Amino acid sequence: MIHLGVEAGVAYFGWLTTDLVQNADEHAAFNYMRTHLPGPLKAIAPVDLAINAIVNGVIRRKRRVMAPGWLRAAMVMRWSIAGNPSPYRKQMPEIERLLAEDKKRAGVYMSDPARR
Numbered sequence: 312m313i314h315l316g317v318e319a320g321v322a323y324f325g326w327l328t329t330d331l332v333q334n335a336d337e338h339a340a341f342n343y344m345r346t347h348l349p350g351p352l353k354a355i356a357p358v359d360l361a362i363n364a365i366v367n368g369v370i371r372r373k374r375r376v377m378a379p380g381w382l383r384a385a386m387v388m389r390w391s392i393a394g395n396p397s398p399y400r401k402q403m404p405e406i407e408r409l410l411a412e413d414k415k416r417a418g419v420y421m422s423d424p425a426r427r
Contacts, residue, residue, distance in 0.1 A: 320372075320375060320376065322364070322377070323375065323377045323382050324356075324361050324377070325351070325381075325382055326353070326354065327355065327358045327378075328356070332345075339409040343402075344406050352385070354379075360378040364376040
């Protein structure tokens, strides 16, 4: 569609004050995972940051928008972080246990592929 002058952009956001994030306490695995992230990765930002980033990005025809601002540094480091999952491996058993409890409570079992 570039030949028609149509281009696409992408938006990257951290945790925002949405219903999903604010109701994380209802989902123990999600809450555990988010609260055990390092530094600013676990912070919850106002949704207005994302709205402003989108509006400014559209106005300026940006290819990428990010909010909060620290995501720019995270994007630079993402491949080195993703390439070394060892700091997070020790938390996976607890996350999986909490997820299984959540699913069991909801009547969905981990071994049931039709329910995934």
